[in-house]
Amino acid sequence: MIGFDMIEHALPARVLPLCLAALALGCGTDAAPVDEADGTESAGTETGPASPQSAQSEVPRNLTPSPSTAELEQMRLGERAFAHELYGEVSATEVEAGDNLILSPYCLRSAFGMSWAGAVEATETEMAEVLRFDLGQAPTHEVMNYVDLALADRNDVGDEDNPPIILLSNNRFFVHFDFPVLDSYLDVLAENYGADVKLVDFREGEPSRQQINQWVSDKTQERISELLPPSSIVDLSPLGGTVSVLVNTLYLKAPWAEAFPDSATAPAPFTLRDGSQTSVAMMRQDAVSVGYALVDGFEVVDLPLREGQLSLTLILPPVDSDALDTWLDPEQLEAIEDGLVTTHVELRLPRFEIEPEASLALRSSFMSLGMEAPFGGGFDNAYPGGGVFIDDIYHQVFFAVDEAGVEGAAATAIVNGLGFTPSEPPTAEYSVTFDRPFLLLLRDRDTGTMLFMGRVTQPTPA
CATH class of the missing domain: 2.30.39.10 (Alpha-1-antitrypsin, domain 1)
Incomplete structure (x- = not known):
């Protein structure tokens, strides 16, 4: 994997796309956070760390997933069907006909894949139908892991004559510091998505929103700095509020095979x-x-x-x-x-350069596609206390194409070949x-x- 410290040494990119998706989950009044130790309500207390902490599943990432060719093909075709349906819905309801529109099917399915791992019953069924997760839980997560690792292999350090190729995907699970989450759910995120866990204090929504947006900005080289808009995080109290946010970011920087002069x-x-x-x-x-x-x-x-x-x-x-x-x-x-x-x-x-002024809030689009149950709950395979639902989905993409990568200089080199006939242009x-x-x-x-x-x-x- 290529670190971001290499980016500043790269030539200007010809293609600079990136995207991310976040799932904000809320907890209703019938499901106050419960402390695992004694079962008491704890969302409104002053216990817990004063600053965000990190946690991690003890299960390592599976670096050698081996889905079948048939499973890979089914997921590939499913992605295309999902992309076609979502694009049509967003185009019809979220943007004007004359506006640019860019989405990232991969980014969206990565974030939703993590969410779906905790879904049960109608929520699990509806999400699978809309997202075209047709293989069942374990095979789907294995394919997602396989593709993510394959994309990581596209990174190339380059050399003096070839700018680097940078393709980075990151997953993170932001969750309230004392809200109970099943270990089995965290294991799926770690094993198949390489997702780390960040414990935050959602009792103060605005600082948490800023913290998440800062992480997103860091991972996207500041191309997306306001994924979560104001008021997207609801202060957590005994009456409810935001308890977790799942985030995927994607960043690509790569040169053409043949540059535009x-x-x-x-x-x-x-x-x-x-x-x-x-x-x-x-x-x-x-x-x-x-x-x-x-x-x-x-x-x-x-x-x-x-x-x-x-x-x-x-x-x-x-x-x-x-x-x-x-x-x-x-x-x-x-x-x-x-x-x-x-x-x-x-x-x-x-x-061209496409940089939307704000994220797309996609709750209504996904509901129109048939995903309704997740906005009412059904994530008991992630949260043992129940009551957790998807509040909204925010998606933003930056995309730019130019001829950059050519640094002005002059030199002459006459290469004399031996044993071949020079070809015509x-x-x-x-x-x-x-x-x-x-x-x-x-x-x-x-x-x-x-x-x-x-x-x-x-x-x-x-």
């Missing part, structure tokens, strides 16, 4: 959804080697990142398509990926210009994991 970027028009035009900084590659497909009117370019294990898939839908609002169903996405062929493309892509077989709204998907090619997905309707103005 700075000198080729120039102002160009971009047509917005309402038909008006704006000027954007349009990057250019004259004959870049990429994956290309034209499937049912969708023109697709798959841009590999360095080492080729991660790629950014850019999808230009037909003008009359509703895909910007609904995303692509799993069958469409499979057809597009199956249709990709490696060729040379003359590519025009706007430089490649000629582009296709020309693709992303000068109107398009979809994007950043995925891990080996596991198929959807790290980031969304639409770009308003690139950063030139």
Whole structure:
């Protein structure tokens, strides 16, 4: 795993995406916190540590998970179905049609995977149906662990000629210092998610909120500093309040396999959804080697990142398509990926940065998808006292694409080869210009994991 102390030495990134999801859980009036020692109510007392403490399961993380190929494939397809349904719901209810929208299916499922480990009965069933956790508890957590460890292997220190690849995922369980939690639940989090436990004092909600937001900011290189908005943490008292928060953060910084030259970027028009035009900084590659497909009117370019294990898939839908609002169903996405062929493309892509002003509060979206019971309780496999429910889900994503990574310098090197014929410069077989709204998907090619997905309707103005 690459530490954050390496980031300051890296060249500016071409792709700077990150995301996180948090599940805030509350406790109602019928379930006051209980001290495990004597069974007395303790949420309103002055006992316990004066400052946050750390705790950890004694079970080590399983570093050699071995799910079957069939299990990995079922979870991959499930992620695509979940992503399609959630994107459509959020697009219809949470953002305006002309706004950019970026989500992280992987980040959301990681946070929900930890929550689902404590679910029972209707809560467990509804969460599994919406999140497409179709394998049952143990196999699902094993697959999540396998994918997370596989993504950790994408990190690469680089060298003088190649900037590093940094892909970091972190999980943490913030819980009130004397609220009872089952050891078996903490063991699942430790073994499959590498999650540590942070004991906090939720009797004072605002300091706890600031503490969680600071941890998130640290893990995302300050790209997301206000995941939990004001009033999202309710002061814990004998009448109820916030008792725990589950958080996943994801941070990626990686260079293109072939960088966009700075000198080729120039102002160009971009047509917005309402038909008006704006000027954007349009990057250019004259004959870049990429994956290309034209499937049912969708023109697709798959841009590999360095080492080729991660790629950014850019999808230009037909003008009359509703895909910007609904995303692509799993069958469409499979057809597009199956249709990709490696060729040379003359590519025009706007430089853009998407940084939402606030988190998405997704409670209503998940309820609309059929997840209702979790907001009323059903987490008895985590909290022995019962009464714990999901209060809300906050999700925020930052995503940026540019041609950075080229440091200005001049030198001449004449390389004389022996025993080969110099090849002619490649000629582009296709020309693709992303000068109107398009979809994007950043995925891990080996596991198929959807790290980031969304639409770009308003690139950063030139």
